[in-house]
Amino acid sequence: MKLLTATREGQGEREGDFCHALEGELVMMGWVCATDQNDPLGGCGCGRAFSGLSSRRATTTAVVRDLDLTSADVELAVAAQFDADGFSPEVMGDLEYAYLFVDTVGDMIKFGAVWPVGTVVRRLLDSVHLP
Ligand SMILES: [Zn+2]
Numbered sequence: 634m635k636l637l638t639a640t641r642e643g644q645g646e647r648e649g650d651f652c653h654a655l656e657g658e659l660v661m662m663g664w665v666c667a668t669d670q671n672d673p674l675g676g677c678g679c680g681r682a683f684s685g686l687s688s689r690r691a692t693t694t695a696v697v698r699d700l701d702l703t704s705a706d707v708e709l710a711v712a713a714q715f716d717a718d719g720f721s722p723e724v725m726g727d728l729e730y731a732y733l734f735v736d737t738v739g740d741m742i743k744f745g746a747v748w749p750v751g752t753v754v755r756r757l758l759d760s761v762h763l764p
Pocket residue numbers: 665666667668669676677678679680
């Protein structure tokens with residue numbers, strides 16, 4: 634299935650670009666701090682960055698790749714990452730955990746499906762768009 638992955642493609646086309654994530658790793662829509670919620674183009678950059686699922690490092694560009702993964706694989710990867718980060722139903726409460734999990738997995742699958750393979754995209758808060 635098509636999914637968004639970290640890439641250095643497109644880096645430097647915008648001022649303030651960065652890619653600290655690992656080339657090719659799955660990305661998710663990471664959490665955005667209050668500074669960037671108010672001004673996603675100022676502040677720290679998290680409001681315009683994807684978060685590498687394995688490295689937890691950020692990148693302002695992602696590319697659509699067709700990977701040999703199913704939605705169940707994506708769920709497993711997210712569950713493993715949440716577990717490693719200490720996010721669990723016990724800590725967060727069942728409902729909060731379920732919302733976060735479903736949103737994270739849902740965004741990854743939804744945004745991966747939109748564009749053809751090879752498309753470079755950028756993030757702005759809750760949306761993903763062409764450069
Ligand atoms: Zn931030």
